[in-house]
Amino acid sequence: MVRGSLSRAGIAGAVSFALAVGLVPVTTGTARAEPVPGEVVVPAAYVLSPQTRLLSAGPSGFLRHEPTHEYLWTSYAGVDTRLAMSSTDAVTVPDFGAGSDVVASPKLADRTVTLRDVTTGRSRTVAVPLGHTYVSTLGSTVVTTAQDPADGDHTWRLLDSHDDGSVTPRAVAGVPDGVTAVFDISGPIGDARGQVVQYRVGGTPRTGFLDVERGRLVPLPYATYGSTGTVVLTSTHLLWWHDGTVAVHARADLTATPRTVPLTGDSQVLGMVGETLVVGRHDPATGPLNYLDPVWRVEAVDLGGRTVRTLLARSAGLPMPTPDGRLLLQGGPDVERWGISVVEAVDGGDVTIRRVAEAYPRKLQAVSGLTLTQGRLNTLERRNAWQERRHLHTREIGVTGSLAIGARTDRGPGPASCDTTACPELHDTGDGRTVVSGLSYGRTDDDRQPRLLEPTASMPGLRIDGTRTYQSVAAVGGRFAALTLPYAGTAAETRVVDLGTGGTVFTTTAQVEALWGTTLWVRDGNDAVSPVDVLTGQRGTQVWFGRGCLLEDLQAVGRWLLWTCVGSAPGQGVYDTVKRTNLTLVTGTDWSSAKLGDGFVASEVDGQLKITDVRGGTAVSRAAGAFASWRPWDVDPHTGVVAHLGADGGIHLVPSGIPVSPLVRLDAVVPTAAHVKNGTGHWSPRWWLSKPTASWQLVIRAQSGAVVRTLSGGQTRGLVAPVWNGEDDRRRQTPNGDYAWTLTATPADGQGEALTASGTLRFSNGCQIGDRPQLVTIRCR
Numbered sequence: 001m002v003r004g005s006l007s008r009a010g011i012a013g014a015v016s017f018a019l020a021v022g023l024v025p026v027t028t029g030t031a032r033a034e035p036v037p038g039e040v041v042v043p044a045a046y047v048l049s050p051q052t053r054l055l056s057a058g059p060s061g062f063l064r065h066e067p068t069h070e071y072l073w074t075s076y077a078g079v080d081t082r083l084a085m086s087s088t089d090a091v092t093v094p095d096f097g098a099g100s101d102v103v104a105s106p107k108l109a110d111r112t113v114t115l116r117d118v119t120t121g122r123s124r125t126v127a128v129p130l131g132h133t134y135v136s137t138l139g140s141t142v143v144t145t146a147q148d149p150a151d152g153d154h155t156w157r158l159l160d161s162h163d164d165g166s167v168t169p170r171a172v173a174g175v176p177d178g179v180t181a182v183f184d185i186s187g188p189i190g191d192a193r194g195q196v197v198q199y200r201v202g203g204t205p206r207t208g209f210l211d212v213e214r215g216r217l218v219p220l221p222y223a224t225y226g227s228t229g230t231v232v233l234t235s236t237h238l239l240w241w242h243d244g245t246v247a248v249h250a251r252a253d254l255t256a257t258p259r260t261v262p263l264t265g266d267s268q269v270l271g272m273v274g275e276t277l278v279v280g281r282h283d284p285a286t287g288p289l290n291y292l293d294p295v296w297r298v299e300a301v302d303l304g305g306r307t308v309r310t311l312l313a314r315s316a317g318l319p320m321p322t323p324d325g326r327l328l329l330q331g332g333p334d335v336e337r338w339g340i341s342v343v344e345a346v347d348g349g350d351v352t353i354r355r356v357a358e359a360y361p362r363k364l365q366a367v368s369g370l371t372l373t374q375g376r377l378n379t380l381e382r383r384n385a386w387q388e389r390r391h392l393h394t395r396e397i398g399v400t401g402s403l404a405i406g407a408r409t410d411r412g413p414g415p416a417s418c419d420t421t422a423c424p425e426l427h428d429t430g431d432g433r434t435v436v437s438g439l440s441y442g443r444t445d446d447d448r449q450p451r452l453l454e455p456t457a458s459m460p461g462l463r464i465d466g467t468r469t470y471q472s473v474a475a476v477g478g479r480f481a482a483l484t485l486p487y488a489g490t491a492a493e494t495r496v497v498d499l500g501t502g503g504t505v506f507t508t509t510a511q512v513e514a515l516w517g518t519t520l521w522v523r524d525g526n527d528a529v530s531p532v533d534v535l536t537g538q539r540g541t542q543v544w545f546g547r548g549c550l551l552e553d554l555q556a557v558g559r560w561l562l563w564t565c566v567g568s569a570p571g572q573g574v575y576d577t578v579k580r581t582n583l584t585l586v587t588g589t590d591w592s593s594a595k596l597g598d599g600f601v602a603s604e605v606d607g608q609l610k611i612t613d614v615r616g617g618t619a620v621s622r623a624a625g626a627f628a629s630w631r632p633w634d635v636d637p638h639t640g641v642v643a644h645l646g647a648d649g650g651i652h653l654v655p656s657g658i659p660v661s662p663l664v665r666l667d668a669v670v671p672t673a674a675h676v677k678n679g680t681g682h683w684s685p686r687w688w689l690s691k692p693t694a695s696w697q698l699v700i701r702a703q704s705g706a707v708v709r710t711l712s713g714g715q716t717r718g719l720v721a722p723v724w725n726g727e728d729d730r731r732r733q734t735p736n737g738d739y740a741w742t743l744t745a746t747p748a749d750g751q752g753e754a755l756t757a758s759g760t761l762r763f764s765n766g767c768q769i770g771d772r773p774q775l776v777t778i779r780c781r
Contacts, residue, residue: 037655039625040403042377042395044649045366048335049385050294052359054320054328055093058101060119062320062328064340066360073103073118076342078357081118092186097137099191099323104137113142115161126161129169135184138212139192145182154179154199156210156217173216176201185226188271188321189233196233198225209238209254218254228291229268229280234321239277241269246277248303262305270298270319271327274345276308277301278327280315292317293386294335300343300351311343311353329353335361335384365649372636372643372653373428374692374717375399379651380414380426389413392426392436392459399639399692399717399748403653412459414438415447423448427476429499430638430666431688431719435476436461450483452499465497475515478667478688478718480505480534482512482520496520496534500669506534513554517666517688526550527565543575555596557637558661558690560614562596574601574614583614595635595642600658602642604629609642611656624654638691638718639749662752663745664690676726676733676765683724683761685741692717692748693755700724700761701740708734720745726765736764 053065061075063083071085088105090096097104097115105114106128113134116123128134132144135156142159158170182199189196194211207222222240232239238249240258246269247258263269266282266289280296287295298312315331322328327343332355340357368390369380375397380390392411398404414424415438427435432455438448450473451461464481474482474494484494491509498505511523515534524530524542527549531540543561545551548569555562561575572591573584585591585601594603599615609627613620626647627633633644640656667688674683685698698711709729711722720743728734742758 038403039655040397040405040653041646041648042405042651042653045379045381046363046649047366047382047385048338048361049364050316050330050335050338050359050361052317052330052338052340052361054318054330054340055090055096056098056103057320057322057328058097058099058118059323060101062322062340063096063103067362068360074340074357076356080357083116083118092184093188093318093320094136094138094190094195095134098139098195099193100139102137102140104142106134106137108134113137115140115142122163124161124163124165126159126167128159129157132157135182136190136195138190138195141192141212143195143210143212152180153177154182156182156197158212158215170215172210174219175217176206178202183225185231187226187228187231187318189226189231191233191235191321191323194233196220196226196231196238220249220254228318229270232269232271232319232321234272234327235323235325237272239269239272241267248272248277259303261301261303263301268296270329271321271343273325273327273343273351275303275349276345276351277303278311278319278329278343278351283314286314287384287387290386294331294338295386296331298329298331308350311351312341314338328356330359332359363649365645367632367645367649367651369426370632370634370643370645370651371426371428371434372397372634372639372641373430374432374638375636375641376428376432376717377643377651377653378426378428378434380424383413389416389418390424392434392453396717397639397641397653399715400694401749403641403655405653411453411457414459417447425473427473427481429476429481429718430478431455432717433499434461435464435473435481435499437470437473450481452481464499465495465502468495474512475520477515478517479669479686480515480518482515484512506532506537508532513551514556516556521554521556523551526567529554529561543577545575557596557598560596560599562594562601564591564594576614576617579617581617583617583619585612585614585619593629595633596637597635597640597642597656597658598637598660600640600656602635602656609644609654611642611658613658615658622657624656625652659751660691660749663693663747663755665755665757666690668757670759672760673762674724674726674764676763681765682726683763685722685743687720687743687745687757689716689718689720689745689755693720693745694748694750696720696722696743696745698722698724699742699744701742703738703740708739715748716745726763733765734763738762 051067055063064072071083073081085105089108101119103116111128113126126142132146135143140161144157146157147154155175156172160168178201179199193213197210198207205223207220209218230241240247244264246261246263249258268280270278270280279301282289283297294314294316296315298315299310300308312331313333320328329341332338338359338361339355341353341355343351343353346352364385366381367379371378377395377397379393381393391413394409396406418424418438423438425437434453436453437450450464452464453461470483471486472484474484479499480496482494482496484492494508494512495504496506514521518533518535520532520534521529528542528544530542545563549565550567552566553564559578564572570589572586575582592603594601601612603610604627609624610621611624631645635642640658640660642654644652646652670685675681693716696713700709702708726734739761744754744756746754
C-alpha cells in the first residue's frame with residue numbers, strides 16, 4: 001500500500017501500541033534452493049527504436065551501422081555484407097569515407113587509416129604523419145589538419161593513396177593566414193571530390209569548400225557554423241539553410257550567387273535530386289522535436305518552395321547523397337516498417353522513392369516501472385522509444401489461487417514534464433486507487449504535485465491538495481496519504497491527508513517511514529521508530545534498532561518490520577511486533593535491496609530471487625528463479641506475490657509460497673446515522689481489508705431481529721463499500737428507527753476464517769407508524 005518511486009519505500013503493519021523497547025536477536029537458519037511453483041509471466045512488451053546510421057555511399061552500395069548487426073555494406077539491390085570494424089575510431093560522417101566504395105577505418109592510437117575497397121576486397125593502410133590530425137577520407141584521399149609550429153596557424157593536408165600502396169602528400173592552396181582552429185561537421189558534407197569545412201580566423205567563423213581535385217580551399221559566404229539538417233553536399237549542389245532560406249549553390253561554380261528557396265518552421269534540408277529539394281518537416285503528432293528521432297515527415301519541394309508530395313511518413317537521422325545524384329533515406333510508414341529507401345529523379349523533373357533494404361530497429365523493453373497491490377498490477381510503459389513520457393497500464397491478476405492475467409488497460413500518459421524513468425511515481429492505496437506524483441529530483445511543477453487516480457480513471461487524476469506545494473510523497477495507504485512540504489528552517493512538515501475529503505487529519509515534523517491503516521510509523525531519533533494513530537494522535541511505544549544503527553529504511557506488513565541500518569552497526573533484519581523479537585538477516589554492509597511481504601522477505605542473491613520465510617523465528621530461504629533488483633519489481637503484501645521485470649522483458653509473477661495472514665480490517669468508516677428522504681441520501685459504510693475477498697454480505701436487521709435488507713457482492717480488492725438507500729428487500733422504504741448490521745467477508749485465497757463485523761445504525765426517512773419502526777404499510781412525510 002505504500003510506495004516511493006514505484007516501489008514500496010516503507011510499509012507499516014497494524015500493531016499494538018504497547019511494543020517492547022529494544023530487540024532480542026534470533027539466529028538465522030540455512031538457505032535451501034527450492035523453486036516456487038506457479039510462476040506466471042506477463043508477456044514482454046517492447047518498443048522499436050530505429051537506430052540506423054547512414055555513414056557513406058559509393059557507386060555500388062552504402063555503409064550503415066545497425067546496433068544489432070554492427071557495420072553493413074549494403075548493395076543497392078539490398079544485399080548486406082558485414083564488415084569487421086569494431087575497433088575503428090571513426091565516429092562521425094565522413095570519418096568512414098565519402099563518395100566511393102572505399103571504407104575508411106582510422107585508428108588514432110596507431111596513427112593509421114585502413115582503406116578497404118569493398119568491391120575488390122583489397123585494403124591498404126595510410127600512415128598519419130606526426131603532428132597531423134585525421135579529418136576524413138574522400139574517395140581514396142585521406143584529409144588531415146596540421147598546425148604550423150612557427151606561427152600556430154592551422155591548415156589542411158591531402159594524402160592521396162594509390163593502388164600500389166604508395167601515398168602522395170599534397171598541400172592545400174588558398175588557406176588564409178591566421179587560421180586558429182578547424183571544426184568537424186557531422187553530416188553529408190563530403191564526397192570523392194571535396195568537403196565543406198569550417199574554421200576560425202582570429203575570432204571570426206568561416207566556411208569553405210575543400211576542393212580535393214584541385215587541391216585548394218574555396219571560401220564560402222557563411223560566417224555561421226553549419227549544423228545537422230542545415231548543410232548538405234550532393235553530387236551537383238551545395239545546400240545551405242539559414243534564416244528560413246535554402247541557398248542552392250551549383251558545384252560547377254560555388255562562388256556564383258546561389259538560387260534561394262524558402263523553407264521555414266521546424267524543418268531540415270536533406271538533399272536535392274534533380275531539380276527537387278528533399279526536406280524533413282517535424283510532425284508534432286509523432287513526438288517532440290529531435291533530429292535523431294523518427295518524428296520527421298519527408299517531403300519533395302520544388303524550387304519555388306511548394307511541397308509537391310510526401311515521400312516518407314516517418315524518417316530520422318542523417319541522409320546520404322550518392323555519387324550519381326540520388327539520395328538515401330531511412331524511414332517508412334511507421335517504425336514497424338522501417339527501411340532504407342532511395343530517392344531518384346524521373347522523366348519530367350519529378351522524383352520517386354523506392355525501398356532498397358530493410359533496417360533493423362532495436363527492441364527496447366517498454367516497462368520502466370511497476371507496482372503490485374491487492375493483485376492489481378500497474379505498469380509504466382513507453383509508447384515509443386523516443387519519448388520519456390510513460391503511459392500507465394493496469395491489469396488485474398487472479399487472487400483466488402490461479403495467477404490469471406487480466407486485460408491490459410491504457411490509462412493515459414504521465415505528467416507532461418516527466419522526462420526521466422523516475423517520473424511519475426506510483427503509490428498504490430490498496431483499495432484500487434493510486435496516488436501519482438512526479439516529485440523526483442526536487443521538481444515541484446504543478447503537474448507533478450500529488451494527484452489521486454480513481455480505480456478506473458485516466459491520468460492525470462485530481463490534485464489532492466491544491467492549496468500547498470509538496471516536496472515528496474512520504475507514504476500512502478488506504479484512505480490516507482502522507483505528503484511532505486519543503487523544509488522550513490530545520491524541519492519539514494508532513495501532513496496526513498484524507499483522500500476522500502482532502503482534509504488534514506494529522507501533522508508531524510518527524511520523518512515519516514510508513515503508513516498502514518491508521519498507523520503512521522515515524523522516525524524517533526536515528527535508530528528507532530514509533531507508531532502514531534493518525535486519527536487520535538496517540539503515540540505508541542518506541543521500537544529501537546540498537547546502538548550504532550543509522551536507520552536507512554523501514555518497511556512493515558502486519559506484525560513484521562523490515563529494518564535496514566547503516567552507520568557503525570550496519571545490517572538488515574525483521575522485527576516481530578507480536579513476539580517482540582528480532583531476526584537479523586544480514587550483519588554488516590553486505591545487505592541488498594529487499595522488500596517485505598507478510599511473513600517473508602524478498603531479495604536478490606547471486607542473480608536469484610531469494611524468498612526468506614521469517615514466520616518461525618529463524619530465516620528459511622529458497623531460490624525462486626533468475627532475478628535482478630535493478631529492474632522494476634515489487635512485493636504484494638496482500639497476496640504474497642512477487643512481481644519483477646525479467647531479462648526477457650516479461651513481468652514474472654512469482655508466488656512466495658508463504659500464506660498471507662487471516663483477513664482483518666485495516667480501517668473503516670461506518671456512519672452511525674443516516675437520513676434518506678425523497679430519494680436523496682444513503683448509508684455508505686467502507687471497510688479497508690488486509691487482502692482480497694471472494695465475496696461479502698451485509699445484513700441489516702430491525703430491532704425485532706427480522707432481516708430488512710441483504711446486500712452482497714463478489715470479489716473485492718482491499719475495499720468493501722456497500723450502499724444502502726433505505727429500502728428493504730422488497731424495495732419499500734424502511735421506517736425510522738435503530739437497526740443492526742452484520743458484515744461477513746470471505747478471503748479470496750481460502751486462507752483463514754471469514755471476517756465479521758457488526759454494529760448499529762440510527763436511520764430516518766420520515767416514514768413511520770406511531771413511534772415504532774414497522775415492516776408493514778407506512779406513511780412517509
